[in-house]
Amino acid sequence: MNRLEADARHPVRFTLNGKAVEAEAEPRTLLSDFLRQQLGATGTHVGCEHGVCGACTIVVDDMLTRACLTLAVQVDGCDIRTVEGIAPSPDRLSALQRAFRRNHALQCGFCTAGILMSLDHYLSRHPAPTEEEIRELLSGHLCRCTGYTPIIRAALEAARLATSSEETSDA
Amino acid sequence: MVQAAVRTAISCDQGKGDERPWVGRSIERVEDAGLLSGRGRFIDDLGVQPGTLHAAILRSPHAHADILAIDTEAAKRLAGVAVVLTGEQVKAVTSSLVVGVKAPVECWPIATDRVRYVGEPVAVVVATDRARAEDAAELISVEYRPRSAVVDPLGTLAREAPVLHDGFPGNLASDRTFRYGDPEQAFADAPHRFSIDVKYPRNSCTPIETYGVIASHDAAEDAFDILANFQGPFSIHTVIARALKVPGNRLRLRTPPDSGGSFGVKQGVFPYIVLIAAAARVAGRPVKWIEDRLEHLAASVSATNRATTLSAAVAADGKILALDWDQIEDCGAHLRAPEPATLYRMHGNMTGAYDIRHVKIRNRVVVTNKTPTGLNRGFGGPQVYFALERLVQRIALGLGVEPLDVIRRNLIEANAFPYRTASGALLDSGNYQEAVARAIEGGKFAELKARRDEARAQGRLYGIGLAAVVEPSVSNMGYITTVLTAAERRKTGPKNGAQATATIGLDPVGSVTVHVASVPQGQGHRTVLSQVVADVFGLEPKDIRVNTEIDTAKDAWSIASGNYASRFAAAVAGTAKLAAERVAGRLARIAASQLNVEPADIVFTRGFVASRHNPENRIAFSRVAALSHWSPGSLPDDAGQTIRETVFWTPPELTPPDDEDRINSSLCHGFIFDFCGVEIDRTTLETRIDRYVTMHDCGTILHPGMVNGQIRGGFAQALGAALYEEYAYADDGSFLTGTLADYLLPTTTEVPEPQIIHMETPSPFTPLGAKGVGEGNCMSTPVCVANAVADALGLVDVTLPLVPARLAELVRGAEPPPPSGHPIARPARQGDRQLRGEGQASLKGAPERVWRMLLDPATLQSVIPGCQRVDKISETHFRADVTLGIGPVTGRYRADVELFDLEPPRAVRLRGAAEGALGFGSAEGRIMLAPDGRGGTQLTYSYDAAIGGKVASIGGRLLDGATRVIIGQFFAALARKAGGGAAGGFSLFAWLAKLASLFGGRR
Structure with missing residues (x-):
């Protein structure tokens, strides 16, 4: 393992939503701060900085990760996905995002990025989840606005639409 | 005349088949696309001026201690540190925050010679980045001499309690007694008297985004420019300006486009606005501060905790004849503006949904060694209704009748509206009997009772709770002056009303812009306003662009501006409608002259301004709308300009307190009737909500999806308050819930979907007939759940939050000592860790x-x-x-x-x-x-x-x-x-x- 100088800044390179990025970080810099402050990827939000609220959840090398519990220097060479990478294009939303909008699954939108990342990751692996499974998955996220039900509905609806459209295209 | 024409035109328009009005539809929110794709613009997402410095705050570890010395030399020497401010430096450039009662007491945003709560700021370090600032804060050496601390509202009134402020002798900041009707006689005559003692705990709605402030000071003009995720009320602007020693026009206060939830809490950022602005002035550079979660939980703000004794004089048939309230409100270590507002917000509503003519109230405000309090969703309602609706259950038990019967016997009659309560509120509209009947029917109350019988027959712990609540909205800016005596009020001058503002702008291509000073934190104000204004102009919501950022240097605002007291739908959206109608009236005159018809014949529909009688005779809206820019000379003489119109609206019903201390504390009063069934696990004593029914009459519903969103969100927060959340303090004042792993919020696995039932009785006092809806469940749900738990366990007294450990103590008594041979750690002092x-x-x-x-x-x-x-x-x-x-x-x-x-x-x-x-x-x-x-x-x-x-x-x-x-x-x-x-x-x-x-x- 590389030994890093505490007071020095170290280059960190990784893939962010499919694009190569590079910037320098002190060893103590959190990945959440690095994404937001060094790379300007402010879609990932910081709510507690101790891993409970889930707002900063991102995907690192195909694993759901709390960016606030990860150091920037740890992800050198990794593949990272954040909320900025979910939509197919800047003026279009993904099926999951559209389901959120239809179901009023967000109010202030501060916790939403983390929830979207968890769901996007989970639904790609579990295309036909039950409500209980979604509730279990999202129990690692805190939302103070919605009372959660619209989020659960949006997730189930997105899964249902994705499955039915696949069936249609298969047919 | 023209107004009337416009109104008729709209309602005529609304009658036609698919041309339903936009108001009342759950359209998708304009806010969502950006928020869903990571393009929100919250305060910490915005760029800052190059050279902006970052602040970290050193806070007190003691609940109560004298500061003997602060050594900041090592911190100042650290590379990157610009300035270090202690209370002394802050005092030199600011003055004390205004205190809401008449007393010789100061209130600083930072400790000066004494700390009075854990987390109170002691020093501010300003450096090139946050990490350096935090490094330096750790190098500051503070010498404290601890004093004994007091955290209990009753304990703080004891003779031996340590005194926090010399200006509050005996820790008592205010003590007022009120009397309405003849309560003494009513108690003397009544056959029954029921009493309840309640201790309502501290909690907070804890938005997921914390506080943020970016401040700069222009020394040349001695003016501050501040961006903060403040939520209002903008009466606080005055407090901040005074503290910074500048006139209001030299305090430019702005808000970011997005705010990550507030629920009242972000009102409490204002002491930090003063602190960071002072730091920016001393540093001579812009300073940014983003609060962290530990700071937020320990020391941002909290709802008040309250000790209440409530007695009722009750007739044999369950009719409540009089109430006697004794409330001791704990505002924490300092009485910060607008406190003691939490205590007085409900003053007109102390009789809830009931017709009770005789009321006695004693209100005491005390200080303790805890974080100062402020706005929090429900604001005073949870504390009042917990006592009132627990007492209703107690009365039912005492008389051997159903709680529902006691509620029904006391509800205000449907034909009594507008109804003036004993303490002065004017309840605008409602039909409480009908609402209760619909809830009982639609929510299947009889079936729920059968469910309880069945569960109990099987030996399970099952209970039913009820709560009837009047939800006030649109606060009277004068209600807080009820804390003063009539003589004191005469001296300070009248305070009343609630000015709402809205501005409609038409640009040179005729597109419509709306600006309001409502400062939303996720409530979708932009969407609702686009619906309201689209209806007036016959356009679609997507044609209307709404801006809800506020800039006190440029925008129309008043002290009542901001997002609190559930005032948006009732006051702000209504004012936007009035402003749009005023512009529409002028556009109708212009169009009438162009189309050669009478203004009364004009309708706004589908993007055109047309003759009602001959729809083919029409002109594009954008063309009429642009005329003021391009050809003001061709406007009819009496039309005036249509480029920009700002309307200020304040309801005349919001009068100041009268000489008998009667106060119409709020403009609108919605009605809520909740009932629920809970089951408690016999082994773990965990409470599970089996079914929750909540009936709301919030007047006209502008956007059903958002109204239900407000209800669900409030319900989830209230469930947290009922079952999990408490800002817990040890007896020595140590704060014990500084992380979200200690202060437990409900998650997806704990929050069920409540059954929501609506009834719409429009308010006669608001332009759209709407009332507030966002805070109701924070008032009704905690006590509804508590009533159900008390019913399930056969308890006389329950205290929130209903955590299993607390229920275990109530049901099984204190935990027995462990078997011999297992030594137990016994705290040296109660509350020690x-x-x-x-x-x-x-x-x-x-x-x-x-x-x-x-x-x-x-x-x-x-x-x-x-x-x-x-x-x-x-x-x-x-x-x-x-x-x-x-x-x-x-x-x-x-x-x-x-x-x-x-x-x-x-x-x-x-x-x-x-x-x-x-x-x-x-x-x-x-x-x-x-x-x-x-x-x-x-x-x-x-x-x-x-x-x-x-x-x-x-x-x-x-x-x-x-x-x-x-x-x-x-x-x-x-x-x-x-x-x-x-x-x-x-x-x-x-x-x-x-x-x-x-x-x-x-x-």
């Missing part, structure tokens, strides 16, 4: 050698990670600086250790104290050395420690684990060192310093 442990280690070298090493400070730095410095005061007395991280908090501690009962080379007892920004405490331990028979030493140790301060806030669960890990690591490293034959070795002091620094030392 006690930690105990023991262990052993094997070391090379005989006990005599180990003993010498133990007493040698020179070897310590290589042994203790994070040990900066060790001083040997005497042979048995050491001091050291240690940096230590536990869970999310890392801090520097100064340890002071003495050795006792020395038995060289076999045993020693140690006693230590440590203190740092993160905590303080004391530890005692014993170390024994024995030869292991192979030339080495067997070392055994035990420790016993108590902690306080910030480190206590992160929870014993982390501390216990961290202790074991750190001590284990230490001995492992030590053993390695001894085994390697290096000059160092195990040191008694190293171990002790580690231990003492971890637990700290109580003085």
